[in-house]
Amino acid sequence: MRTLRGGLSLAALAIALLVADPGAAQEPQPGGALRVGLQGDFATLDPHMSTSAVDRDVYYQLYNTLVALDPKLSIVPELAESWEQPDPLAYVFRLRKGVKFHDGTDFNADVVRWNVERMVDPATGSIRRSELGNIKSVDVLDSHTVRVNLKEPDAALLATLTDRAGVMVSRAAVEKHGKDFARNPVGTGPFRFVEWVKDDHLTVKRFPGYWKKGLPHLDEIVYKPIPDHTVKLTALRTGALDLIDELPPKDVAPLKANPKLRVIETPGLGYRRMELNTTRPPFNAKALRQAVAWAVNREAIHRAVFFALGAPAQGPIPPRSWAYEALAGYGNAPDPAKVKQKLTEGGQPGGFKFTLSIVNTPVAQKQAQIIQENLKRVGIDMEIALLEIGAWIEKRKAGQFDAAESLWSGRPDPDGNMFSHLTTGGANNWGKYSNPKVDDLLHLARSSSNQAERKRFYTEAIQLLIDDSPLVFLHHDAWTKAWDERVQGYVEIPDGRMRLERVWLTRR
Amino acid sequence: MVPYLLRRLGATVPVLLVVSAIVFSLIHLTPGDPVTIMLREESDPATVATLRRELGLDRPLPVQYLTWLGRAVRGELGRSIRTNQPVTEAIRERLPVTLALAAAATVLALAVALPAGILSAVRRNSVADVAGTLVALSGISLPNFWLAILLIFLFSVILGWLPPMGYVSPLRDPWGGLRSLLLPAITLGTAMAAIVMRMTRSSLLEVLQLDYVRTARAKGLAERPVLLRHALKNALIPVVTVVGLQAGALLGGAIITETIFALPGVGRLLVDAIFQRDFPIVQGVVLLLALNFLLVNLLVDVAYAWLDPRIRYD
Numbered sequence: 001m002r003t004l005r006g007g008l009s010l011a012a013l014a015i016a017l018l019v020a021d022p023g024a025a026q027e028p029q030p031g032g033a034l035r036v037g038l039q040g041d042f043a044t045l046d047p048h049m050s051t052s053a054v055d056r057d058v059y060y061q062l063y064n065t066l067v068a069l070d071p072k073l074s075i076v077p078e079l080a081e082s083w084e085q086p087d088p089l090a091y092v093f094r095l096r097k098g099v100k101f102h103d104g105t106d107f108n109a110d111v112v113r114w115n116v117e118r119m120v121d122p123a124t125g126s127i128r129r130s131e132l133g134n135i136k137s138v139d140v141l142d143s144h145t146v147r148v149n150l151k152e153p154d155a156a157l158l159a160t161l162t163d164r165a166g167v168m169v170s171r172a173a174v175e176k177h178g179k180d181f182a183r184n185p186v187g188t189g190p191f192r193f194v195e196w197v198k199d200d201h202l203t204v205k206r207f208p209g210y211w212k213k214g215l216p217h218l219d220e221i222v223y224k225p226i227p228d229h230t231v232k233l234t235a236l237r238t239g240a241l242d243l244i245d246e247l248p249p250k251d252v253a254p255l256k257a258n259p260k261l262r263v264i265e266t267p268g269l270g271y272r273r274m275e276l277n278t279t280r281p282p283f284n285a286k287a288l289r290q291a292v293a294w295a296v297n298r299e300a301i302h303r304a305v306f307f308a309l310g311a312p313a314q315g316p317i318p319p320r321s322w323a324y325e326a327l328a329g330y331g332n333a334p335d336p337a338k339v340k341q342k343l344t345e346g347g348q349p350g351g352f353k354f355t356l357s358i359v360n361t362p363v364a365q366k367q368a369q370i371i372q373e374n375l376k377r378v379g380i381d382m383e384i385a386l387l388e389i390g391a392w393i394e395k396r397k398a399g400q401f402d403a404a405e406s407l408w409s410g411r412p413d414p415d416g417n418m419f420s421h422l423t424t425g426g427a428n429n430w431g432k433y434s435n436p437k438v439d440d441l442l443h444l445a446r447s448s449s450n451q452a453e454r455k456r457f458y459t460e461a462i463q464l465l466i467d468d469s470p471l472v473f474l475h476h477d478a479w480t481k482a483w484d485e486r487v488q489g490y491v492e493i494p495d496g497r498m499r500l501e502r503v504w505l506t507r508r
Numbered sequence: 509m510v511p512y513l514l515r516r517l518g519a520t521v522p523v524l525l526v527v528s529a530i531v532f533s534l535i536h537l538t539p540g541d542p543v544t545i546m547l548r549e550e551s552d553p554a555t556v557a558t559l560r561r562e563l564g565l566d567r568p569l570p571v572q573y574l575t576w577l578g579r580a581v582r583g584e585l586g587r588s589i590r591t592n593q594p595v596t597e598a599i600r601e602r603l604p605v606t607l608a609l610a611a612a613a614t615v616l617a618l619a620v621a622l623p624a625g626i627l628s629a630v631r632r633n634s635v636a637d638v639a640g641t642l643v644a645l646s647g648i649s650l651p652n653f654w655l656a657i658l659l660i661f662l663f664s665v666i667l668g669w670l671p672p673m674g675y676v677s678p679l680r681d682p683w684g685g686l687r688s689l690l691l692p693a694i695t696l697g698t699a700m701a702a703i704v705m706r707m708t709r710s711s712l713l714e715v716l717q718l719d720y721v722r723t724a725r726a727k728g729l730a731e732r733p734v735l736l737r738h739a740l741k742n743a744l745i746p747v748v749t750v751v752g753l754q755a756g757a758l759l760g761g762a763i764i765t766e767t768i769f770a771l772p773g774v775g776r777l778l779v780d781a782i783f784q785r786d787f788p789i790v791q792g793v794v795l796l797l798a799l800n801f802l803l804v805n806l807l808v809d810v811a812y813a814w815l816d817p818r819i820r821y822d
Contacts, residue, residue, distance in 0.1 A: 041780070043546075043590050043591075043784070044590060044591060051546055051547060122554045122555065122558050123558060124558075125555055125558040125559045125562060126555065127546075127547060127555065129554070129555050130555070179592040180592055182590075182591050182592055183591055183592065183593060197601065197772060198591065198593075198598070198601075198772065198777075199602075199770075199772040199776050199777065199780065200674075200675060200770075200771075200772035224673075224674065224770065225770065226673055226770040227767050227768075227770065227776075228767060228768045228770070230657055230660070231660060231672055231673050231768060231769065231770060232673075234660055234661075234664055234665055234672040234673075235672050235673050237665065238664055238665065238668065238671075238672060240671055240672060240673065240674070388539075388540070388783075389540070389545065389783065390538065390539055390540020390541075390544065390545050390783075390785060391538075391539040391540055393540055393544050393545065394539040394540050394544065395539075397544065
C-alpha cells in the first residue's frame with residue numbers, strides 16, 4: 001500500500017508538473033528572439049567602469065567571468081577550469097583552452113593578467129580598483145595558467161571575481177576603441193554585441209563560436225529600457241515583451257494570478273538600513289541609537305511596503321547565506337519598554353528630534369513614513385528629508401546627516417556586506433562607526449579560509465553590531481521578475497542578475 | 509523683412525550665451541558631481557582623483573565654462589561623460605523622435621482645437637459650446653501622465669489596437685510609426701488643444717463684435733466668407749501667439765511623455781543626463797531647446813505680418 005501510494009503521488013506530481021509547465025518536459029528549442037524590459041538603460045558596456053547593477057543584466061550575455069555562482073551561491077568554474085591556493089597569499093587559476101573572444105582573439109593567461117592590470121591601474125579610473133585592491137601582482141605561469149598574488153589573505157576574492165571584477169574583456173578591442181569600448185563591447189560570452197540606441201534598445205546576437213557547446217539557445221535578445229512600471233507591466237501582458245525585472249511589490253500578487261505569466265521572487269543578498277551618524281548628537285549616544293533600533297516595527301514595513309516579499313532584517317547577512325545565524329536581536333515588533341529605558345539611559349527620557357535623509361523613491365518614502373509613525377509613539381520626532389540621489393550622496397559623504405536610509409545591493413560573500421561598511425574608516429562607513437573588536441573580527445573573517453570559523457567571527461561581530469546599533473537593519477528585499485509562459489529554462493542566481501544562455505522559447 | 513530677420517537672428521546669440529552660462533552655473537551648483545554619482549557605492553580616492561582630472565572637473569568653474577564655450581563656438585559640444593558618445597551625435601539620434609512627437613501633437617491639437625473653437629464661438633452658449641468647454645477644461649486639468657496611463661489602458665490593454673510603448677521611425681515604417689506615435693501625440697497634444705480651443709473661441713467672439721464685421725454683413729456677404737475670410741484671420745493673431753508659447757510647454761511635456769511611452773527622444777536624454785550629472789549632454793540639450801524656443805517665436809512674429817498686413821517689420 002505504501003509503495004502504491006508513493007507511486008500514485010509520484011505520478012500525480014509528474015502530471016502536475018506537466019500541466020503546470022508543459023515546456024519542462026520538452027527539449028530546448030533553438031532560435032527565436034527574447035524581448036527583455038528593464039527598469040533603466042545601461043550606463044556603460046565596459047564592465048570595468050560600471051557602477052549600476054542593471055549593467056550586469058547584459059554583461060552575463062556578452063562576457064564570462066573567471067569563476068561563477070551557482071543557484072546555491074557556491075563558486076563554480078567558468079573561464080577558469082580549476083583553481084587552488086598553494087598558500088594564503090596566492091591563487092593559481094587554470095584557464096579553459098580554446099576560448100575565443102567575439103573578435104577572434106584568443107583568451108589566455110596574458111589576457112587575464114592584462115585585464116587585472118587594467119582594473120588596478122589608477123590611470124584607468126576603474127571602479128573595480130578598490131574591489132581588487134588586495135591583489136599585488138599577477139604572474140603568467142604558462143599560456144593558460146596564472147598566479148594571483150595577494151597583499152593579505154582574502155577569503156572573499158573568489159566571490160568578487162563572479163561579479164564585474166572577474167569579467168574578461170578583449171584586449172585587442174580595448175586597444176582599438178579606447179574609451180569607446182564602452183559602446184563597442186567585445187567579450188567571450190554566449191552573445192555578441194550588435195547595436196545600442198540609448199534609451200531605445202540594445203541588441204545582442206547568438207555567438208556561434210561560444211565555448212559552451214550547444215549554447216546559447218536563443219538567436220537574439222533585445223533589451224528595452226522602460227522607466228514607467230505600469231507601461232512595462234502592460235507591455236508584458238500584451239505580449240510586447242517576454243521578460244521583465246523589478247516589479248513593484250504591490251503588483252506581484254495580481255501578476256501571479258495571471259495564468260499566462262510566470263513570476264519569481266528570490267530573496268536578495270542585500271539589505272536596507274538606517275545609517276546613524278555616530279560623530280554628532282543625537283546619535284553619538286549609543287543608548288539613543290538603540291532606542292531607534294528597538295522602536296522600529298519591521299513586520300509592518302515588511303507587510304505594508306514590501307507586501308511580504310523578502311524578509312525583515314536583523315543583521316547584514318540575508319537568511320539564505322551560509323553565514324546567517326538567527327540572533328536574539330531587536331525582533332520584528334517594536335519593544336516600547338526597552339525604548340523607554342534606553343531613552344532615559346541616553347539622557348532624553350522625553351524623546352528627541354532628528355532628520356532622516358532618504359532618496360526620493362516611493363518605497364523609501366513609504367518606509368520612512370512607517371518609521372516616523374513608530375518613533376512618534378515613543379516620543380521621538382523624526383523629520384523626513386526627501387533628496388535627489390546626487391544631493392543624498394553628497395550629504396552622506398560630507399557627514400552632514402543625522403540618519404540616512406540606504407539600500408546595499410549585497411554581495412555573495414558576507415565580507416562584501418560588512419567589511420567596508422563597518423570597519424573603522426571603511427569606504428562605505430558613512431556614520432563613521434568604529435569598534436576595534438568589530439574591526440578585528442571582520443579582518444579575521446576575511447583572512448580565514450575555513451567557512452565554519454568565518455561564520456563564528458561574523459556571528460560574534462553581528463552581536464556587537466546589534467548592541468552598538470550604528471546601522472539600524474530594516475529589510476532584505478527580494479528580486480522579482482516576470483515572464484511570459486513561452487520563456488523556458490530561466491535559472492535564477494541569488495545575485496538577481498539575468499543569465500540567459502540556457503533560456504529558450506516555445507513556439508507560438 | 510530680411511534685415512529684420514537678420515537682426516532677430518543676431519539677437520539670439522546673446523540670449524544663447526546667457527542661457528548657457530545660467531545652465532552651466534546651475535548644474536554645477538546642484539549637489540552631486542558626475543564622479544560621485546558614477547562611483548556610487550565605491551569611493552577609492554585615487555580613482556576619484558583620476559576621473560575628476562580626466563573630465564576636467566578639477567579646474568576652476570570659469571575655466572571649465574570658457575573651455576566649453578570655445579569648443580561650442582566651433583560646433584563641438586563635447587562628449588558624454590558616461591558613454592563617451594559625442595553630444596552632437598547623441599542629439600542627432602534623438603531629435604527626430606522628439607520632432608516627430610511634437611509635430612504629431614501639434615497637428616492633432618490644431619486639427620481638433622480650431623474647428624471646435626470656431627464652432628463654440630459661432631454657436632455661443634449652445635450645447636456644442638458647453639460640451640466643448642467641458643472637454644477643454646478637463647483637457648487642461650488632466651495631468652498628462654495620468655491621461656497617458658488611461659490611454660494605454662484603453663487602447664493597448666482593453667482594445668489591443670495600439671502598442672503601449674516603443675518608437676518606430678515613420679520614415680522607415682509609416683504605418684508602424686503612426687501607430688507608435690498616436691498615443692504619445694494625444695497625451696502631449698491634449699492640453700495644447702484645450703488651450704488653443706479656448707483662445708480661438710474667445711478671440712473669435714471678440715472679433716465678431718467689431719464694426720468691420722458688421723459692415724461686411726451689412727453689405728450682404730454670406731456668413732461663411734464673413735467668418736472665414738474676415739473674422740478668423742484677425743482672430744488668429746492671439747491664437748498664433750499661444751501656439752508659439754506652447755512650443756515651449758510641448759518640449760517640457762515631451763520629457764514626461766517620452767519617459768512614459770519609452771520613446772528615445774531629446775527629453776529623456778535630458779532627464780537621464782541630469783540624474784547622472786552628465787554635464788556636456790545637459791548643456792547641449794538645453795542649448796538646443798533654447799534655440800528652438802527662440803526660432804519658434806521668430807516664426808510666430810513672421811506669421812503676424814502674414815495674418816495682419818498692417819504689422820510691418822522695417
